[in-house]
Amino acid sequence: MMQQELERIRQEALERLKEAQVPEAVEKVRVEVLGKRGTLTDILKGMKDVAAEERPKVGQMVNDARTAIEEAIKVAQAKMEEKILTERLAREQIDVTLPGKTLPLGHLHPNTVALKELEDIFIGMGYEVMEGPEIEKDYYNFEALNIPADHPAKDEQDTFYINGDILLRTQTSSTQIHAMEAGRMPIRMIAPGRVYRSDAVDATHSPTFHQVEGLVVDEGITFADLKGTLEEFSKALFGEETRVRFRPHHFPFTEPSAEMDVSCFKCGGKGCGFCKGEGWIEILGCGMVHPHVLEMSGIDPKKYTGFAFGVGLERIALLKYGIDDMRLLYENDTRFLEQF
Amino acid sequence: MNTVLSWIKQYVPDLNCTDQEYNDRMTLSGTKVEKHTRLDKNLEKIVVGRILKIDKHPDADKLIVCRVQVVGEEKDLAVDKKDIIGLDETDGTVQIVTGATNVHEGDVIPVVLAGGHVAAGFDHKPNGEHVLQKPEEGFAIKAGKLRGLDSNGMLCSVEEMGASREQYPDAPEDGIYIIRPDKETGAFPAIGSDAVAYMGLRDTVFEYEITSNRVDCYSVLGIAREVAATFDLPFHAPDTxxxxxxxxxxxxxxxxxxxxxxxxxxxxxxxxxxxxxxxxxxxxxxxxxxxxxxxxxxxxxxxxxxxxxxxxxxxxxxxxxxxxxxxxxxxxxxxxxxxxxxxxxxxxxxxxxxxxxxxxxxxxxxxxxxxxxxxxxxxxxxxxxxxxxxxxxxxxxxxxxxxxxxxxxxxxxxxxxxxxxxxxxxxxxxxxxxxxxxxxxxxxxxxxxxxxxxxxVPLKEPVRIPFDAQEINTFLGTDYREEEMLSIFKKLELQFDEAKKEVIVPSFRQDLKAMCDLAEEVARFTGYDNIPTTLPKSSATIGGITKRMQVENVARDIARGYGFSEAMTYSFESPKTLDKLLIPEGAKEREVIRIANPLGEDFSVMRTTPLNGMLTSLSTNYNRRNKDARLFELAAVYLPKQLPLTELPEEKKCWTLGMYGEGDFFAMKGVVESFLNKCGVKGEINWQNDGDIPFCHPGRQARILMRTGKDSSTAIGLVGEVHPLILKNYEIGERAYVAVIDIDAIVPLVHFEPHYTGIARFPAMLRDIALLVPKSMTAGEIGKIIKKQGGRFLENFRLFDVYEGAQIEEGFKSLAYNLTFRNKERTLEEAEVNEAMDKVIDALEDKDVKLRGQ
Structure with missing residues (x-):
């Protein structure tokens, strides 16, 4: 009798669970069958009326029924959850082509973008980055660089003077002298910074611009080292396929001196409008530090040699990023800056 | 320095190369060719002709019809007879109709034949003006009819031949060039011969960039000497x-x-x-x-x-x-x-x-x-x-x-x-x-x-330079033989004193003084390209940037993260900018360094504040209708230690931020706080409004002070809303905000090295309080009281609401704080927190602060 009842409860519960559509229905079965006043619980309560020798057997049956119903509830719940999830996922479909949400990031100045590239290349080669004063003594800007008082090069550079002795530096080369006077050997440094020349503002001139100076001084530094270093630099900056060309030139503070061209990075050197048909683009000036310059800065030219180079940062930025008017660099129109 | 190639060839007669070859080789040996221009560019089929007969054009008053002899003796002809369009074989003439007014029968003139080319042409304007046109490709001359009559060419002016009356002073203004007989022989050039060659235009002008050390190359002979050495050819100077x-x-x-x-x-x-x-x-x-x-x-x-x-x-x-x-x-x-x-x-x-x-x-x-x-x-x-x-x-x-x-x-x-x-x-x-x-x-x-x-005065003894081939090779990184070097010196007219091993420099080479100069001569004529490329073999060095540059990089990162783009402005400006910024007389910023020879008054003083550059840039953006401009700049201001300048001034690096559009004072302040936080700046920072920043709104400005001792602090910058009068001066039509941080003041305060402090394992206790605060009292003051009275278990506190308005008593504002208490060693007792809160509230009440809702 009890066994039949048990079987009926079990069958009915399984049936109901099978048909349940919503989680509430499953829960209802659980409460009505397994809950404190559930039908199965009631049967357990009736165990005291069962003969003692029967009890283990009946107990076993009740437990079996319970386990079976609990299993069925789990299955039903899992099925239910899966169904809910499927529905939710379907409901939550979005249009992935709508625009993304961004925080408006700011942009670096093209000069800085170019400078960071240069700095990274030279730091990788073991160069320290140094700075020197923009308002400078005549001595550091000219005399110590082999440009004495009456030298024509002094006129060429259209210097802004504060007074007879103090000026706005016309070249970052002045920082070379500070580095050499500090006297810690070997020297491998670059010095970026602002320089000044009294050029009126137009598309290709600005009275303020930026240079990056480089200096290496050590025992046994050769012109071949200068060439190799700047070739590596050019490949890193303009691409592995870049070729370089050194042309003799003159700077008072280096000897031999050279100007370096790189193969045109627009046409690869075939000649195009960008390189004015030359196939080459002038990038920087360089040379072996003049022994007299070393000597003036307290370095023994018999023991040490060195090379130096100077790059115009704006020139690199203009060339690399295709900017056609230098004035844009100092207007700070956000529509311009946001392109870098 | 410009010269024609034929002149160079007078001294280097064996020179035989194309213009481009000459251009390249001279450039690579150090005489840089800026450009070269063929004088006969676009000049084709131009011969010497003679006008045999001139008739009036029957149908045009201003035109004449010329029979021009363009064929003379066979051997002289520059253009084959069969290529001459409209040629009358009987008398070797062509018919040319022209408007020229300066020609006569018998004149010998340059003639461009039909099918030929000239370099330029006159555009005859209706008002009688003649405007010279010189297109890149020149002008083609075609056979045609002028008012019904055949015209098979054109009589040329010097301008049409790409030249000018500056070069040919004997040419008439606005007329055909009339060739004169040779002064000595009285002969004319042969009819039908090349008129371009006759006029000396079969030549190329080379324009050189001569470096200041090579005074000798500001002369044709100097360049010719370089040419001879470059091409390894004999050099013949004029015999005087x-x-x-x-x-x-x-x-x-x-x-x-x-x-x-x-x-x-x-x-x-x-x-x-x-x-x-x-x-x-x-x-x-x-x-x-x-x-x-x-x-x-x-x-x-x-x-x-x-x-x-x-x-x-x-x-x-x-x-x-x-x-x-x-x-x-x-x-x-x-x-x-x-x-x-x-x-x-x-x-x-x-x-x-x-x-x-x-x-x-x-x-x-x-x-x-x-x-x-x-x-x-x-x-x-x-x-x-x-x-x-x-x-x-x-x-x-x-x-x-x-x-x-x-x-x-x-x-x-x-x-x-x-x-x-x-x-x-x-x-x-x-x-x-x-x-x-x-x-x-x-x-x-x-x-x-x-x-x-x-x-x-007695001429200087020639300079003698000790010569050691090995030394030069070591310097260049090359391996040239001594004889190679000596042969280069010989080409350059440097003598060699075998006994003393000295190179003797001729007086015209004033630039040669030392070994490095000789090394350059060797490098130039063996070719810079032939020097190997190596990397310095010297001891390794560790590269890197200075601490100040690291701080600047943090500033750049933070600024970009908050949407600020980097600007660059001039370091010199007009002294009037100080008035524009309402900087009072006698202020430190008025002590400016003046440039003795500026480009103009507008660029005459070195800036002592970065504000003008920033506001000018904001103004540019505002006036170009750019919405929401946010800019920053990292650049120096120049502060003299005394005036007039006797020693170098302080160049103080400033991080300047400016913005208009979205955002307010606190948005700007937040950028600065993030920066200080990222730099690991520790210690007490006070935001103090003393109303002393002239270019800022008096109620919306703060100096940023870093406490350094009991009664001392150091200024590290400022933040504020731009004063409305200054917005007007700069024509900015909405509120703008600025901040200036003194990078050099920040550098010593920076701690980039992170330091781990352990995550608390015991629970915190949170308390919120809402305060009614007299309007004159600042959140900064409240914060100080909370901090001081909160006791050792107060971990932190946060202002989470500020409210002024309808429900608040007149003269007060509501500030709501959230306080966190924690003991790192054990769980806090309720009573301990209550005690701390009571102390905080008591201290606040002493300052007329009330708890809200009481």
Whole structure:
């Protein structure tokens, strides 16, 4: 009798669970069958009326029924959850082509973008980055660089003077002298910074611009080292396929001196409008530090040699990023800056 | 420096290369070719023709019909007869219809045949104006009909042939170029021959960039010497040996007596004139100089004048030595005195201008008066006229720097002064004056008087440079043999003293002084390209940036994260910007460094505040209708330690931020806080409004102070809303905010190294309080009280709401705080927190702060 009842409860519960559509229905079965006043619980309560020798057997049956119903509830719940999830996922479909949400990031100045590239290349080669004063003594800007008082090069550079002795530096080369006077050997440094020349503002001139100076001084530094270093630099900056060309030139503070061209990075050197048909683009000036310059800065030219180079940062930025008017660099129109 | 290639070939006759080859090889050996232009560009099928007959055009008043003979003897013809369109074989003529008004029957002229090409053409405007058009591809000349009559070519002007009347002074203004017979032979060029060649246009002009150390290359001979060395060819300088040491060449063309009979020279200021050579020519015959000389001068951009003037200019180009010619009959006492001017001397130069001298200007004088400014320009009073009988030539060496200064002072820079100021070789003066005398005879311009007056300080001994091939190889990183190097030196006319192992430098190579200079010569002529490429083998170094640069990089990162883009502005500005920024008189920012020679008042002082650059940039954006501009700049301001400047000023690096559009004071403050946080700046920072920032809203400004001691603090920057008056000055139509951080003040406070402090394991207790605070009291003050009274378990506190309005008592505002208490060692007792809260509330109530809702 009890066994039949048990079987009926079990069958009915399984049936109901099978048909349940919503989680509430499953829960209802659980409460009505397994809950404190559930039908199965009631049967357990009736165990005291069962003969003692029967009890283990009946107990076993009740437990079996319970386990079976609990299993069925789990299955039903899992099925239910899966169904809910499927529905939710379907409901939550979005249009992935709508625009993304961004925080408006700011942009670096093209000069800085170019400078960071240069700095990274030279730091990788073991160069320290140094700075020197923009308002400078005549001595550091000219005399110590082999440009004495009456030298024509002094006129060429259209210097802004504060007074007879103090000026706005016309070249970052002045920082070379500070580095050499500090006297810690070997020297491998670059010095970026602002320089000044009294050029009126137009598309290709600005009275303020930026240079990056480089200096290496050590025992046994050769012109071949200068060439190799700047070739590596050019490949890193303009691409592995870049070729370089050194042309003799003159700077008072280096000897031999050279100007370096790189193969045109627009046409690869075939000649195009960008390189004015030359196939080459002038990038920087360089040379072996003049022994007299070393000597003036307290370095023994018999023991040490060195090379130096100077790059115009704006020139690199203009060339690399295709900017056609230098004035844009100092207007700070956000529509311009946001392109870098 | 411009020269035609044919002139170079006169001294390097074996030179045989294309223009491009010449361009490249010269550039790579150090004589950089800026550009080269073929003079016969776009000139095709242009021959010498003769007008046999001119008829009026039956249907056009302004046109004439010419029968032009363009075929002469077969051997002379530049264009094959069968290629001449419209040729009448019987008389070798073509018919050309033209509007030219200056031609006559019998005239010999350049003719472009149909199917040919000219470089330029005149556009005849209806108002009668003729505008020269010179398109890149020139103009094609086609056979056609003009008002019904065949026209098979065009008579040419010099302009149409790509030249100008500057080069051909004998060409008419706005007319056909009429070819004249040769002066000597009276013959015309052959009919049908190449008119382009006849006019000297089968040539290329090369324009060089000469570096300042190579004074010798500001001359055709100097460049030719480089050409010879570059191409390894023999070099032939003009032969002036018959005129050396006072020689006077052809006896039939010598003047009477000796030079000393004509003139004497005294140099009073030897420091400014190391050599003065004088020679005299008599029986001067002024006429046009020969065609070849005119053409060479013209191609170099010098207008031919007459034989005498042209010789001086020609020698200046050829030798790089300026000369001067005086009419000896105007030289009082036939005496030349070289001396400094007196301050305030007035002098009228050749160009008719009166100029004022000072005591540093060197003058050429005669026995009575000044007759020329040395090295710059001669005087009107001794000017050569067409009636000159006897000429005194001067070839001198003046002090370069002095000439440069003098030219600047009197505001007169000439071709001559441009050369002198480079510092010329005294040996060249004598060579040049002899060459001029040789040309005087060659051109039959005058008779040369024997003898040279040569007043000079002793010439310098030649420079000797010890030579060691190994040393040069070590310096260059090369492996050249000694003989290779010596052969290069030989090409450059450097001698070698075998015994002493010294290179002896000729006087014209003033740039060669030391081993490194010889190394450059070796490198140039073996080719920079042939030097190997290596990397320095020296000891490894660790690269990196300075701490200040690291701080700047943090500033850049933070700024970008908050949407600020990097600006760059000028370091110099107008002194008026200080007024624009309402900086009061006597403020430190008013102590500005002035540039002695600025580009203009607007760029005349070094900035002491970065605000003007920033506000100008914001204004630019605002006026271009850019929404929401956010900019930052990392740049220096320049603060003198004293004025006038005797030592270098402080260059203080500032991080300046500016914005308008979205955002407010607290948005700007938040950027600064993030920056300080990222830099690991520890310690107490006070945001203090003393109302002393003149360019900021008085109620919305703060100085940022870092507490350094009990009663001391250091200013690290400021933040504020821009004062409405200043917004108006900069034409910014909405609120704008700025912040300025002193990077140099931040650097010592920075801690980039992170330090871990352990995550609390015991729970925190949170308390919220809402306060009614008198309006005059700042959140900063409340914060200080909370911090001080909160006790050792107060971990942190946060202001989460500020409210002023309807429900709040007049004169008060509501501030709500969230306080977190925690003990790191154990769980806190409720009572401990209550005790701390009571202390906080008591202290606040002492300051008239009420708890809200009580």
């Amino acid at each position: 040996s018959a005129f050396a040491n006072g020689g006077a060449g052809d006896p039939a063309q010598q003047g009477e007596g000796k030079v000393e009979d004509y003139v004497s020279v005294e140099v009073k200021d030897e420091d400014l004139c190391s050599r003065y050579c004088a020679r005299v020519c008599t029986d001067i015959h002024i006429e046009e100089s020969p065609k070849w000389m005119r053409e060479r001068l013209a191609a170099a951009g010098i207008r031919p004048i007459n034989n005498l003037v042209d010789i001086i200019n020609y020698v200046m180009l050829e030798y790089g030595q300026p000369m001067h010619a005086f009419d000896l009959d105007t030289v009082a006492g036939h005496k030349i005195i070289v001396r400094r001017a007196a301050d305030g001397d007035k002098f009228v130069t050749l160009d008719g201008q009166e100029r004022e001298m000072d005591g540093d200007v060197l003058m050429i004088c005669d026995a009575e008066k000044e007759i020329g400014i040395a090295g710059i320009m001669g005087g009107e009073n001794s000017m050569i006229t067409d009636n000159v009988k006897t000429v005194l030539f001067e070839a001198a060496t003046f002090h370069g720097a002095n000439i440069r200064k003098s030219a600047k002072r009197i505001g007169l820079r000439t071709d001559a002064s441009g050369l002198f100021e480079k510092g010329l070789d005294p040996a060249n003066a004598e060579a040049a004056i002899d060459r001029a005398c040789a040309l005087m005879q060659e051109l039959r311009c005058g008779k040369v008087v024997p003898g040279t007056i040569d007043v000079k």
